[in-house]
Each structure stands twice: as C-alpha cells, then as structure tokens.
Amino acid sequence: MSEAVADLGVLGMGTMGANLALNFADQGGFTVALFNRTVEKARRVPADNPELASRLAPADTLQAFVASLKAPRVVVVMVNAGAPVDEQIEHLVPLLSPGDILIDAGNADFNDTVRRDAALKDSGILFVGMGVSGGELGARHGPSIMVGGDEAVWQRLKPLLEPIAAKYEGSPCVAWLGPDGAGHFVKTIHNGIEYADMQMIAEIYGIMRDALTMTAAEMAPVFSRWNEGGLSSYLIEIAAVTLKEVDPETNQAMVDVILDEAGQKGTGRWAVIEAQKLGIGATTLEAAVSARGVSSRRNERLAAARIYGGVSTEPSGFAAGEVGLSELEAALETAKIIAYAQGYATMAEASRAFSWNLPLGEIARIWRAGCIIRSVFLDDITKAYETGETVVNLLQAPSFTSRVAAGEGALRGVVAKAALAGVPVPALSAALAYFDDYRRARGTANLIQAQRDLFGAHTFRRLDKEGTFHHHWPAV
Numbered sequence: 253m254s255e256a257v258a259d260l261g262v263l264g265m266g267t268m269g270a271n272l273a274l275n276f277a278d279q280g281g282f283t284v285a286l287f288n289r290t291v292e293k294a295r296r297v298p299a300d301n302p303e304l305a306s307r308l309a310p311a312d313t314l315q316a317f318v319a320s321l322k323a324p325r326v327v328v329v330m331v332n333a334g335a336p337v338d339e340q341i342e343h344l345v346p347l348l349s350p351g352d353i354l355i356d357a358g359n360a361d362f363n364d365t366v367r368r369d370a371a372l373k374d375s376g377i378l379f380v381g382m383g384v385s386g387g388e389l390g391a392r393h394g395p396s397i398m399v400g401g402d403e404a405v406w407q408r409l410k411p412l413l414e415p416i417a418a419k420y421e422g423s424p425c426v427a428w429l430g431p432d433g434a435g436h437f438v439k440t441i442h443n444g445i446e447y448a449d450m451q452m453i454a455e456i457y458g459i460m461r462d463a464l465t466m467t468a469a470e471m472a473p474v475f476s477r478w479n480e481g482g483l484s485s486y487l488i489e490i491a492a493v494t495l496k497e498v499d500p501e502t503n504q505a506m507v508d509v510i511l512d513e514a515g516q517k518g519t520g521r522w523a524v525i526e527a528q529k530l531g532i533g534a535t536t537l538e539a540a541v542s543a544r545g546v547s548s549r550r551n552e553r554l555a556a557a558r559i560y561g562g563v564s565t566e567p568s569g570f571a572a573g574e575v576g577l578s579e580l581e582a583a584l585e586t587a588k589i590i591a592y593a594q595g596y597a598t599m600a601e602a603s604r605a606f607s608w609n610l611p612l613g614e615i616a617r618i619w620r621a622g623c624i625i626r627s628v629f630l631d632d633i634t635k636a637y638e639t640g641e642t643v644v645n646l647l648q649a650p651s652f653t654s655r656v657a658a659g660e661g662a663l664r665g666v667v668a669k670a671a672l673a674g675v676p677v678p679a680l681s682a683a684l685a686y687f688d689d690y691r692r693a694r695g696t697a698n699l700i701q702a703q704r705d706l707f708g709a710h711t712f713r714r715l716d717k718e719g720t721f722h723h724h725w726p727a728v
C-alpha cells in the first residue's frame with residue numbers, strides 16, 4: 253500500500269490534466285498524485301519535469317493512486333467528456349470515502365453534471381463540476397476556473413485552486429458560481445461565446461482575403477493593431493500570430509496550407525441547445541456552430557462551388573485601406589457586444605430557471621485573465637453588473653448602448669457589402685438581425701399568431717384590450 257503523501261490527485265494526463273498537475277505542483281507547491289489510463293504517460297510527467305519531480309507522484313494503478321492521497325481526498329478528473337467521466341467515477345467511487353471530493357474538471361454537458369451530482373449524494377462523496385479554460389498554457393500557468401457544487405465544498409477547494417488560477421489585477425480568476433451544474437453551464441456558455449468570437453474573426457478574415465484580396469502577412473499587423481484597441485483580446489492576438497506564421501515546408505503563410513475544416517468537441521453545440529431550451533435567441537452562437545458544421549463538409553462545398561461558382565469577382569464595395577479596415581474593426585466590435593449579450597442572456601435565464609443566482613459580473617471578472625475569451629471588453633461587462641441596477645440585456649446596459657449605436661452602421665455596411673459580394677458572414681449577419689429584431693417595437697409575430705389561431709385555435713392576445721381571444725377566421 254502506498255503512503256498517503258499527496259495533497260490531491262489528478263486523473264488524466266492528457267494536454268489539460270498533465271499541465272494542471274504541473275501547475276498544482278509548481279504555483280501551488282502541492283504534492284500531486286498522477287494517474288492515467290495509459291500508465292506510461294503519468295510516469296513521463298515527472299521524468300519530463302525533473303524540477304518538479306519531488307512533488308509529482310505517478311501511480312501505476314488506480315488503487316495506488318487513491319491510496320497515495322491524504323484524507324479527506326481530493327481527486328481531479330481531467331478526461332474526455334461523456335462516457336470516460338462516468339467510467340472513471342464508477343471506478344473511483346468504491347475506493348473513496350464520505351467527505352472525499354471528486355472533481356470533474358473537463359468540459360461537460362451540465363445535464364450530466366447535475367445527474368452525477370445527484371447520483372453521488374447518498375455516497376457522501378462530494379462531487380464538483382468545474383470548468384477550466386485557458387488551453388494548454390492556461391492549465392500550466394494559470395487558467396480561469398468556474399466552480400460548481402456545494403458552497404461548503406468550495407471553501408475547502410479555495411486554498412487549492414486560488415494559487416493555480418490566473419490572476420487579474422492580483423485577484424485569482426476562480427469563483428464558486430452555484431450548485432450542481434452551474435460551473436459547467438458557465439463554461440459551456442464561455443465556449444459558445446468562444447465559438448462566436450472565433451467565427452466572427454474568421455468572417456472578417458474572409459472579407460480581407462476574398463473581398464479586399466489581402467495576404468495573410470498583410471492582415472497580421474492589422475489584427476495586431478486592433479489588439480491595442482477596443483477589440484484587445486487573446487483571440488485577436490492569436491489571430492495576428494497565426495496569420496504571420498510561415499509554413500517552413502512550403503514558405504507559404506501557414507493559414508494558407510491549413511484545410512478549411514473546423515473541428516469541434518461539442519461544447520458550442522451544448523451552449524446552443526441550452527439557449528434554445530431556455531428560449532433565448534443566441535443566434536451568433538448558433539451561426540458559429542452551424543458554420544463549423546458547414547466547414548467540415550468540404551467535399552459538398554467543393555461540389556456546390558462547381559455548380560454555383562465561388563465568391564463574386566465583381567468589385568465588392570468594401571473600401572480599401574484604412575477606411576475599409578476601420579469599418580471592419582467597428583463592425584467586429586459591435587457584433588462582439590451582441591454575441592456576449594446573447595451569451596449573458598442565456599446565463600441570466602439559466603440562473604433564473606435553475607435558481608442558481610449566478611454572479612454575472614463576477615463571471616466576467618474571472619474570464620478577464622487565463623481563459624480563451626479573455627479581453628479588455630470583459631471589464632465593461634463586470635462594470636455593467638457592478639452598478640447594482642438590473643441588467644435586462646447587455647444591449648440595454650448604459651455602458652454598451654452608445655457603443656452599439658455608434659457601431660451599428662459599420663456592422664450593417666459590412667454585412668450588406670459582404671452579402672452583395674457573396675462572402676459568407678453568418679455570425680456577423682446573425683448579430684445584425686438579432687439587433688434589428690431586438691430593438692423593433694412592433695414585430696411581425698402578430699401574423700404568426702393569426703395563422704396559429706386560424707389553423708390550430710391557439711388563440712392570441714390583442715394590443716387594445718386584455719385577455720386571450722380566438723377569431724372565427726374564414727374557412728380555408
């Protein structure tokens with residue numbers, strides 16, 4: 253039997269788990285037990301990081317891994333979402349005791365987290381669904397961490413998580429967000445916003461490439477410059493870095509040799525499904541998920557391009573040089589506000605529906621450093637919630653209304669010109685359509701209600717008096 257020396261254990265030595273374990277050992281100064289299905293990977297972690305080896309304890313069996321943990325135990329599971337998490341829980345539960353904490357730190361469908369939390373209640377094992385963002389480097393040096401589960405358990409986890417989290421103005425980017433699935437729900441919306449952010453950046457890149465005929469090398473400094481302004485964010489920064497990179501094999505821009513098929517692990521889709529279930533129109537997130545789907549059907553796209561032709565070769569109407577680029581920058585900034593408004597509206601509605609009382613301003617604060625969507629813009633969201641006034645939707649928050657009003661024209665211009673040029677901008681146009689729909693006092697659902705009442709006696713309400721009505725429509 254191994255000696256119980258480790259402060260906590262990390263199970264899953266993939267990209268995230270190995271780096272999180274190193275972070276616990278390094279920034280946290282904790283002794284960390286390591287386990288991985290492919291045992292050799294756990295052994296390699298201390299071998300590859302000799303300076304931290306004295307605080308890394310790889311185990312060859314799950315039993316030895318658990319036995320090496322000080323009680324009450326803390327186990328961080330960092331494996332692929334879905335069945336692998338259930339399998340690991342099943343294997344761990346007989347080895348753990350009441351009062352031990354079992355954390356799923358991977359991405360998870362929050363419905364699974366709620367189910368797992370409920371299933372473990374009687375065992376006395378304390379389950380925590382915890383979202384971690386920041387990719388490989390974030391996990392290693394400071395991620396943003398979104399914690400769910402019981403608040404009392406969070407008090408025990410705080411001393412373990414605060415040292416390893418990213419710091420924003422000295423304060424750790426980790427917070428308890430609410431019970432059961434709250435942490436994973438927020439991480440899911442984070443990823444939905446990440447999808448929208450990335451899609452909109454890719455659409456602007458598409459306009460630069462196809463309508464303005466700019467090379468990747470010409471685009472890179474534009475994104476670098478934008479990274480100094482209102483768009484300043486990790487994703488804009490890495491857009492510049494990736495556009496600048498040259499493929500050593502062909503000497504072409506790296507982005508020009510990468511296949512135009514985006515992968516996805518499901519988190520964006522979960523965000524969109526939950527927004528739909530809650531009745532929130534997260535249309536930019538939806539457009540981004542759908543666009544990844546279309547991107548992956550490359551052969552179909554190639555066939556359709558042969559039938560219909562590709563992007564128009566007519567002059568696009570986009571202004572060249574600084575004028576055109578400033579319009580793109582303003583359009584992207586405005587669409588980004590709309591995308592975040594949709595993500596935040598989804599979280600606000602979930603908070604209400606599941607009685608989570610999500611700290612929406614605090615969420616923007618812990619996203620301010622460490623995570624993939626970190627940006628200066630999140631400060632403004634934090635401030636919008638800190639005023640103490642109810643934020644119905646970020647599009648109605650005073651700090652955003654003037655910015656949206658100022659940028660609306662640019663977004664409209666870009667979407668219109670892109671449509672005429674045949675350059676697809678699904679997320680940017682979804683943002684514009686949502687804005688136009690959202691700010692229209694008299695919509696068109698009256699016609700839908702009339703039709704529903706005609707074919708299904710679904711009834712309708714009237715503008716001029718209270719009550720529910722059914723009209724005797726002509727027979728059709």
Ligand SMILES: NC(=O)C1=CN([C@@H]2O[C@H](COP(=O)(O)OP(=O)(O)OC[C@H]3O[C@@H](n4cnc5c(N)ncnc54)[C@H](OP(=O)(O)O)[C@@H]3O)[C@@H](O)[C@H]2O)C=CC1
Nearest residue numbers: 264265266267268269289290330331332333336358359387
């Ligand atoms: N990569 C990223 O940027 C981020 C990833 N995440 C999330 O973190 C989690 C891990 O991702 P990541 O580290 O990138 O993934 P990797 O593919 O790098 O690693 C996957 C890990 O899961 C283990 N695993 C997979 N299936 C099983 C199984 N059935 N039983 C036991 N172990 C299994 C693998 O073990 P083995 O080595 O034996 O195959 C490996 O340790 C995922 O939920 C992911 O969505 C969250 C934030 C960022």
Ligand SMILES: O=C(CO)[C@H](O)[C@H](O)COP(=O)(O)O
Nearest residue numbers: 385386515516517518519624
């Ligand atoms: O959670 C993450 C970042 O926040 C992961 O990188 C995730 O894998 C990204 O999603 P996808 O693989 O679907 O693009």
